[in-house]
Amino acid sequence: MSENKTVTAPAEEPKVRYGRRTSVKKIGQKSLWEKLFKRKKKKGSEEEDIADAVASTTTDLFDDDFEKAAVYCDNVVKIYKTEDVEVIALQGLDLRIDPGEIVAIIGNSGSGKSTLMNIIGGLDKQTAGMVYVTGNNMAKMTEAQIVQYKRKEVGFVWQNNARNLIPYLSALENVQIPMIIANRKERKARAKMLLDMVGLSHRYKSKLNQLSGGEQQRVAIAIALANQPKILLADEPTGAVDNKTADMIFDLFRRINKEMGVTIIIVTHDRTIARKVDRVVNIRDGRISSELLRQDAYEEELKRIAENRIVGLEESHVEYAAVDRLGRMQIPADIMKEIGLLGKGNVSLNVEGEKLVITVPEEGQKKKKGS
Ligand SMILES: Nc1ncnc2c1ncn2[C@@H]1O[C@H](COP(=O)(O)OP(=O)(O)OP(=O)(O)O)[C@@H](O)[C@H]1O
Ligand SMILES: [Mg+2]
DSSP states (O other), X not given: OOOEEEOOOOSSOOOOOOOOXXXXXXXXXXXXXXXXXXXXXXXXXXXXXXXHXXXXXXXXXXXXXXXXXXXXXXXXXXXXXXSSEEEEEEEEEEEEEOTTOEEEEEOOTTSSHHHHHHHHTTSSOOSXXXXXXXXXXXXXXXXXXXXXXXXXXXXXXESXXXXXXXXXXXXXXXXXXXXXXXXXXXXXXXXXXXXXXXXXXXXXXXXXXXXXXXXXXXXXXXXXXXXXXXXXXXXXXXXXXXXXXXXXXXXXXXXXXXXXXXXXXXEOSOXXXXXXXXXXXXXXXXXXXXXXXXXXXXXXXXXXHHTTOOOOHHHHEEEEEOBOTTSOBOOOHXXXXXXXXXXXXXXXXXXXTTEEEEEOOOTTHHHHHHO
């Protein structure tokens, strides 16, 4: 007899090596890309039926109001091609972020976080799938439109401070640069206002090497906000600062999100970010694998922190496994291990009331059936 086991959301980060490098060697002249997306369909074949089924699913489940989303990713694939190797960095990623949300993206090294941020930020284009950001179809934009988009719609904060700031200019001058490029008026007043907002009123005249790591990042945030972007993208903004400074920077993002209404996406390795945002999206192998959502209001969290009553994330948040539009779901490795699924490959699925029951076949059961 096989034993039924109901799969529930994992409480802890699954102990799995994410970000596996999926490199595929070209076979003959046919690249993986051609094999995946440019296969010739045989008339009436099973392959054609599957392709039709996928196409109809795509249309049926497509969000009608996707253009209203701040970020809308639909089945996004990104393949990096080098001489003889192809790396699939995003493998059919679906994600919707609405205006005004503050979302963290976590995932191990190589899981595709920066790839996704670069596509959203207009620095790179997806290989397949759809990406809409603030109503712009990223794949269809011309070079000139992308330049305008990067100037006005998005602001970027990087881990590397040298990428954010020009070293020989003061903080005040640095914040004015994007406004000069965008030909904005009243630049100095706005630069001062932004530096005041990030708590650097006393640092207007300081240059890069006169600022601490945390202060440099706060200037970088002011620079990113200079042209009133709709979206603020931060890729590992706290990667080079200590925990206390990281906490302060996350608080600052939260405040900017609430006060300015700007949509914020923060990539981090730090799972405690969940305390500062309402939603944490977990990327694994180039796909959303799970989402961590806050169960109670942020105000409740602040009250708990003030009273020194810190509870575990599993008490304050609920984690959901992500199921994409094609019905694909990633089962975390620890659950796979627990139910004895590792290395098995096949399971049976049964709906029992409102539960989906995944049953691992007993040893030899599959063989018996087939023989
Ligand atoms: N320009 C590129 N050319 C080839 N492969 C690339 C390129 N950029 C990224 N990759 C590969 O794509 C995959 C995803 O990389 P990405 O930088 O998005 O990961 P990440 O989640 O941001 O990792 P980290 O946490 O280390 O920053 C990795 O396997 C990486 O080696
Ligand atoms: Mg990265």
